[in-house]
Amino acid sequence: MSAFDYDVIVIGSGAAGLSAAIEAAETGASVMVVEADDHLGGATRNSTGVVYAADTKTQAEAGVEDSADALYDYVLVLNQYAVRPDLIRMYADRSSGMVDWLTSLGCEFPANMLVHSDVSGVERGHTSKTFGLGISDVLINRAGVLGVETALGTRVDGLLMEDGRTVGIRSGETELRAPCVVIATGGFGNSPEMLAKWFPSAAYHGERTWAVHRDAPFILGDGITLGESVDAQITGYDRGLIQPTPCFDSRYVEAFLPPWIVAVNESGKRFMAEWDSYAVCGYLINEQPGRRCWAIFDRKTMVENGDDLSYADPYNSGLATSSWEEITIEREVEKGVVHKADTIREVAAMAGLDADAVEETIRVYNRDIEEFGEDRVFRKDGNGRPLSPVKEAPFYAVEVRPAIIGFTAAGLDVNADMQVLDTRGKVIEGLYAAGETLGCFHGKRYAGGGTSIGSAVIFGRHAGTVAGEQALAARSSEPAA
Template identity: 30%
Template sequence: MKETEKKRSAHAGSVKSRREVLRTGALLAGGLAVGALSGCTGGENKNDLPVEKSRAPLGRWDKEYDVIVVGSGFAGMAAAIEARKTGASVLVVDKMPVFGGNSTINGGAFAVAGSPLQEKEGVKDSVDLMVQDMLKAGRGLNHMGLLKIVAAGTRGAYEFTLEHGVKFKPFLQHFGGHSVPRTLQTTISSGAGIVRPLRKSAANLGVAFRNRCKFEDFILDENDAVIGIRVKDRYEFPNEESGEFREFRAKRGVVMCSGGFSQDRRFRMMQNPRLDERVDSTNHPGATAESMQAMFGVGASPVQIDLIQLGPWSSPDEKGFGMVSQFNTIAGFPMGIMVDVRTGKRFVNELGDRKERAEAILTRQDETGKPVYPVVFCTAKGAEKAQTLKACLKYNVAWKFDTIADLAKHFGMPVEGLEEQVAMYNEAVKTGEDKQFGKPMGRAIPLDKAPFYAVRCWPKVHYTMGGVEIDTHGHVMHMRTGKPIEGLFAAGEVTGGPHGASRLGSCAVAETLVIGRIAGRNAGKRSA
């Protein structure tokens, strides 16, 4: 053990964690804090902002802030900005070498009820309609208080993003499960188009950032209020032997925005044993459960943690989130059809919610249980707004065909069956009614002009609906008392409740921004 660590151990005071009395009481001669503390700059993107490097002597704590935010995605950035706007000093920590987590690699799609673009395009929408859509997708398991706040807050969250320089495409998208087109998407088709502007604004406001700084545990006072966190500084993911322990004080509160656990195979298999190593995930490798588990350790209530969503638009021909997902959400599903290669026939509403589509796809198996990958395709006109199509073709995860017969032969489909299906679908487009599966046909176009673009499809673990219980103010609730855990707030995928059994696409950005802003604001306003 290092000499400074030995000295810390000898001075344990009234501050404690859930596992041990943490070493936070040491005050060395001359009033200097123990241990040198330097910034964690390794692995930073050259275009990223610098992380904090300075350290002032503060006695028993390595650093002190009013608010500490754990996680740097949509929720973390929104929380940090709102907390800082209250006048609080704010630190954001992230265990990964690059900031943003899943938020930087998602599609940047944001559901807004009553957006200016809807008004411009004559789309009638409302908060109540968005609530109804999310409730239907959630199979009625949504926590209504949180659900209503999310839907009601989307317009304000949208305006918040514009204030900080986020740019969206000038057209609406109709994602599966939504009654009307209400989804906006960043101009770069990525959540980085939101995270980067928000982080730049946060830094300009004076928010401090530390990457490669892994949250380890909470530090509690004698009344079990959260007063700080223990971290591993200079942490090198995923090496658990790396890093140096530090203790950071949070005088007003800690806001946990640490995300879900889609990449934590052990923990997700505890909830659903079928989601083993054979099931890929769209998430970044750091999407693991330790921060959520630490909250359970200090009494947080678990909510619906067995509800795990699979993204129905993924491809078996590429790893992770990939490029096919964006093609399917913008072109394949709304502008085309998905068929079973054994018959050439459709088997589900391509604009159904994610749970409906994923479960229908997963039943496509042969007699031995091996996947039979469905094919999604549309015309060139249907694909004209799919930004990733060119890359999909380049990397052989999408294919171009001059005739329906050529498409069928490539995938081993019965030509006659596929041609019959296309004729039936084209008639549905003409009449405006899909008698097969009830797909909304308002923006559908016929599959009658070559070329045709096709991809293969198979679900991947995408989102974890469950997490810790929070109230409508972002407080983390105690399992036994049903009251807030003092000093502890949370937002985003690490929480549970608003989405119920299945999240509608583009509602994660909505939820994380809305609740993140609320949690950060309330943490900043809390008395030190």
């Protein structure tokens, strides 16, 4: 009788965990997926379902020319080469195949849902027709067909180790043994303690901070905790995606500021194109004094544009919500959260800003819009609408914080075969990782929308294949009963 219950145990059932389970099962390995929640799918099922890829059939259908080399170069340059070239190269080379694989499982990526999800100018964001739920559903179905077993409501609190290698997991009083374990537990956006330790830029905003995957309650950093218990290297300190919000209502998942506002820092000066991609906007705000900014606008512009949510929904998901509508703004004025006044100078002073500087900033902005019809300083795009000057009272000032966590990027270090490394850089035999629990893939700048799910699928598949093959090799070397 085998000393193991399964060949491969996967911890977590998001895109990374299910992809790993599928590929491990494809090798012929017996696989168990353990999930802390009461359903499969992890954070992926609640996402917009975008994957980031180059040189795909979808792009070709849309007439977009792209290549794996272009994607690779873009990510390296964006991060000033402070990323792992081997992992970026793997991602770039396998991204097209990742889309093909998901398509073969039943996921659709229509050409008319292809979007710009980075700052390269190339449409690389492949939106699933049925969004994140569609991706998770096809993965769940495929895992079921392959006979992958699942255990829900099972939070892993320990790894079993023998002679320096991983041989299983522990959940409470229950132990399951396997020669290979894949950690795919996601990030830690729902853990204030983990945020304080590993993502202080997000934790800085205190109670205003919350994560988009709050509906996946076990995104608590279990991968880091499990890794630390076996001396795994944790990397990616203070990295992740933070998105701007006026912090009015945590029901609103916002990634973009409206194009019709003017954002100024504490010095009263602009520092970005206000409708910059969420891949960079939060970082730009976080680099300002006090890690915040203020949105300045007038009532006329708000009323004329407040009902247009297209800026907030570039992926055409129909799921966009916004805090920037008149009824919400006026409610926050009554609460004293939003400042309102009859002059730019007065509203700036109410917000504690340099009134002279804000007046000059707005003067220059208005001049460029009225005389030249464009933002000549930051080249802001109006999202299909002409930009409007900010000049008719009353005026508003809204504090904006980069406080919504899109994902966390600190986590386990791995080699190119997704094997977890210890603090000396040595492989922890039998232990693999993929997905948001990795700390060695994302750099200081988010490459673009879809790299989170895309990397989960690509590296999850690779982890599953390697783990499955290693487990079968271990099984074949066991002495006969």
